[in-house]
Amino acid sequence: xxxxxxxxxxxxxxxxxxxxxxxxxxxxxxxxxxxxxxxxxxxxxxxxxxxxxxxxxxxxxxxxxxxxxxxxxxxxxxxxxxxxxxxxxxxxxxxxxxxxxxxxxxxxxxxxxxxxxxxxxxxxxxxxxxxxxxxxxxxxxxxxxxxxxxxxxxxxxxxxxxxxxxxxxxxxxxxxxxxxxxxxxxxxxxxxxxxxxxxxxxxxxxxxxxxxxxxxxxx
Numbered sequence: 001x002x003x004x005x006x007x008x009x010x011x012x013x014x015x016x017x018x019x020x021x022x023x024x025x026x027x028x029x030x031x032x033x034x035x036x037x038x039x040x041x042x043x044x045x046x047x048x049x050x051x052x053x054x055x056x057x058x059x060x061x062x063x064x065x066x067x068x069x070x071x072x073x074x075x076x077x078x079x080x081x082x083x084x085x086x087x088x089x090x091x092x093x094x095x096x097x098x099x100x101x102x103x104x105x106x107x108x109x110x111x112x113x114x115x116x117x118x119x120x121x122x123x124x125x126x127x128x129x130x131x132x133x134x135x136x137x138x139x140x141x142x143x144x145x146x147x148x149x150x151x152x153x154x155x156x157x158x159x160x161x162x163x164x165x166x167x168x169x170x171x172x173x174x175x176x177x178x179x180x181x182x183x184x185x186x187x188x189x190x191x192x193x194x195x196x197x198x199x200x201x202x203x204x205x206x207x208x209x210x211x212x213x214x215x216x217x218x219x
Contacts, residue, residue, distance in 0.1 A: 021050055021194045026177070039177065043072070043085075043188030047179035053196065056175055058095050058108055058168035062138030062200035065097055066152075067177075068213040071189040074127045075102075085187040086180035087133065091173025097135045098180065099124060104151055104158075106135050111169040121151040121159040132193070132215035138200030140164075148200075155210030157203060 023039045026032075030045030039048055056063065065088045089096040094109045104121040125131035132154050140146035140162045147166055151159040175196065178187035193213040201209065210216050 019195060019197050021196070023048075023192065023194065025051065026194075027051055027174075032178070037192060039191040039194075041178040041187050041189060041191065043186050045186065047186065048177040049174040050177065050194070050196070051174060053175040054173060056196055056198065057090070057170045058137050059170065060139045061198070062136070064134060064136050064195070064197045064199065064201045064206075065175075066132065066134035066193070066195040066201075066206070066209055067191050068130050068132045068193040068215045069125050069187070069189060069191050070130045070214075071099075071125050071127050071187070073188060074124075084180050084185035085189070086178060086185060087187060087191070088135070089176045089179050090171040091176065092169070092171040094169035094171030096180075097133070098185075104133065104153070106137075106149060106151060108137075108166065109169040109171075111167045114169075117163060117166050119149050119151065119159060119161055119163075121153065123153045123158045127189075130192075130213070130215040130218050132210040132213045134195075134201065134206045134209060136200045136206065150200075150206075152203075152206040152210070154215055155207035157206075 023034045026048040029047050032046035032048050033040050067087060084098055084100045086096055086098040096107045098105050106119045107116045109116055134152040136150040138148050140148045145167055146164040148162050150157060177191060180186050
């Protein structure tokens with residue numbers, strides 16, 4: 001994992017794509033802070049964006065989003081009784097990876113219908129404990145609108161499904177961190193080991209990524 005950090009010059013971070021992102025290079029918003037290499041979010045207005053990720057989208061040849069999270073609360077109740085902490089999202093809301101209710105939720109907007117396709121995983125991060133999450137999305141063979149979606153928790157595959165008839169929306173703007181649909185749904189806690197790669201990681205690669213994260217190194 002350290003080799004990624006050694007490659008992160010300012011020029012690389014500002015480019016269209018990198019693999020692991022140094023939190024010191026994030027654009028902080030709404031009172032977000034970085035402490036000891038960790039992004040700290042207060043669940044109110046604090047969030048961050050990743051410069052140079054405007055072209056990153058849910059599309060061929062695939063993409064992986066991963067991070068380590070340490071929530072402050074096991075659950076947070078927002079409007080209408082919903083519980084949501086957003087980890088990754090994209091401006092214009094074409095996708096988000098979040099905790100919603102008693103599950104991890106990967107939500108992808110269809111470009112045609114403007115409705116969300118939702119995949120769910122029932123293994124949740126616990127308060128005060130680092131948990132590594134990875135969402136992997138890739139084409140299913142040569143079918144133009146069929147996709148394989150996988151959710152890994154601490155390097156272990158917890159959900160896998162092939163979905164047909166989905167045309168993911170691209171969206172505009174950079175990838176956002178910790179930003180939900182409204183004030184009650186902003187992430188409260190810490191994020192680190194933020195990773196995006198324009199390819200679908202294998203199971204072995206997802207496990208290695210988790211092992212090298214704060215989640216994998218904690219006692």
